[in-house]
Amino acid sequence: MGPLFSRHGKSGVISLTGFILAVTVTLSSIPVASGATGDPVRGKKIYQGLCIQCHGVKGDGNGVAAPALMEKPANFTDPKTWQMGDEAFYIHVIRRGRKIMPAFWDVIDPQQIRDVLSYERTFLKK
Numbered sequence: 001m002g003p004l005f006s007r008h009g010k011s012g013v014i015s016l017t018g019f020i021l022a023v024t025v026t027l028s029s030i031p032v033a034s035g036a037t038g039d040p041v042r043g044k045k046i047y048q049g050l051c052i053q054c055h056g057v058k059g060d061g062n063g064v065a066a067p068a069l070m071e072k073p074a075n076f077t078d079p080k081t082w083q084m085g086d087e088a089f090y091i092h093v094i095r096r097g098r099k100i101m102p103a104f105w106d107v108i109d110p111q112q113i114r115d116v117l118s119y120e121r122t123f124l125k126k
């Protein structure tokens with residue numbers, strides 16, 4: 001090992017471990033009971049940019065593009081929309097797309113997917 005490594009190496013490893021520990025503690029303290037680990041405030045902006053055209057301002061599937069589509073976009077105000085699977089299922093749909101819905105895995109990152117999903121879930125309560 002070169003002198004640089006031996007000078008900084010050990011403390012570097014220790015601080016990295018500390019960092020990973022801190023991240024792990026932070027992540028595990030985010031409430032998961034509601035099924036939402038995302039931030040709906042950030043999710044709203046993503047929704048308005050990428051999803052609103054199809055899923056609509058009210059999340060009811062009546063976006064401006066909806067009449068032109070061969071399939072009706074999911075209605076997030078309907079409890080049945082949220083009974084199709086667990087959180088992983090919905091993340092998968094957004095990542096990979098479904099029927100005419102495009103895939104978003106290369107458009108938004110995993111945290112943004114959780115954010116937009118948590119925003120879409122707010123339509124159910126309204």
Ligand code: HEC
Nearest residue numbers: 050051054071072073074090093094098099100101104116
């Ligand atoms: C081109 C129109 C379109 C856009 C844009 C779109 N969706 Fe969809 N989405 C659909 C359609 C159509 C369905 C219903 C698919 C089906 O019948 O299974 C759907 C279904 C869903 C579902 C429910 C799962 C399901 O299979 O019904 C979720 C969650 C969802 N979309 C999230 C999103 C998110 C998040 C965005 C934006 C990042 C988005 N959609 C953008 C058309 C769209």
